[in-house]
C-alpha cells in the first residue's frame with residue numbers, strides 16, 4: 001500500500017514537471033505563432049506531430065498522446081496511419097463536459113435557473129432608468145440592461161449618453177440590488193466603464209472585433225457575447241474562443257437573430273442555434289427576443305420557445321413610454337405589456353411541471 005502511495009507521489013511529481021514544460025512550450029509556441037509567417041510552412045502543431053510520429057516506441061508515443069489529451073488542448077486523429085493533432089476548443093464539451101455557470105453578484109446564470117435581462121434600449125435619464133428598474137425589480141428581474149454607448153446603424157441617430165449614462169445605470173442598479181448589463185464598444189471605453197458594469201455586452205456589430213474580444217478576455221468580468229448579424233454558428237463559437245483563450249471563462253452566448261431575406265421580423269430568430277450551441281459548447285445560452293423579432297406581439301412567444309428549447313435566459317427591452325424612446329421606439333414594451341409578458345411566461349413555466 002505504501003509503495004502504491006510512493007508511486008502515486010512520483011507520478012504527481014512528474015506531472016507537475018511535465019505541465020511546467022508544456023506550459024513553457026506553449027508560451028514559446030504563442031510567441032512563434034506571432035512572429036513566424038505561416039507561409040514558411042512551419043507551425044508549432046507540425047513539430048508536435050513530427051515529434052510523436054518519430055517515436056518508434058509506440059508505448060511512449062501513446063503515453064505522450066494520452067498526456068496531451070489529458071492536458072485538454074489536443075485530441076488525436078489518425079489519417080492513413082499518420083497521427084495528427086486536432087485542437088480541442090476551449091468552448092467545447094470535449095474540453096469541459098459540464099456546463100459553465102457564470103456568477104454575477106451572487107446570482108448564477110446557467111445553473112438551471114432562468115434569468116431575465118431587461119431594461120430600456122438606451123439610458124435616457126435617471127428618472128427613466130429608475131422607473132424601469134423599480135418596475136422590473138418588483139417582477140423579480142435581477143439584471144438591468146441599458147445602452148449607454150449605442151452602436152446605431154446611422155451616425156445621425158442618438159448615440160447614447162456614454163459614461164454619464166453608465167453612471168446613471170450603475171447608480172440605479174446598486175440602489176435596487178440589480179446587476180448592470182451594458183454594451184461597451186471598444187477597448188478605449190473599457191477602463192473607465194469597468195467600475196460601473198457587472199456584465200459586459202459585446203454587440204452584434206462587434207462580434208468580429210477580435211482585438212476587442214482579446215482585451216475582454218484579459219478582464220475578469222462576465223461577457224455577454226451577441227451573435228453577429230451575419231455570423232454562422234461556427235464563427236460565433238470562435239468569437240467566444242477569442243475571449244476564453246485569454247483566460248476569461250465567464251462567457252454567455254446570446255442568440256439575437258440573423259439577417260435573412262425575411263422582412264416580417266427585424267431579424268430572423270435562429271432558434272435552432274440554441275440547442276446546437278448547448279450541445280457543442282459548455283457556455284450558457286440566452287435569447288434576445290427584442291432585437292431578434294423587433295415585434296412586441298412576438299416577444300412572449302419567442303421567449304416561451306427559448307425556454308422550451310433550452311435557453312437559460314432571455315433579454316428584452318422595457319421603457320416607461322416607448323413611443324417617446326430615443327431608440328427602438330417600436331419594439332420596447334411598456335409596463336402593461338411587461339405585466340402581460342411576465343404573466344404569460346410564468347404561466348407557461350408552471351404549466352410545464
Ligand SMILES: [Mn+2]
Pocket residue numbers: 121122291317327328
Ligand atoms: Mn435596442
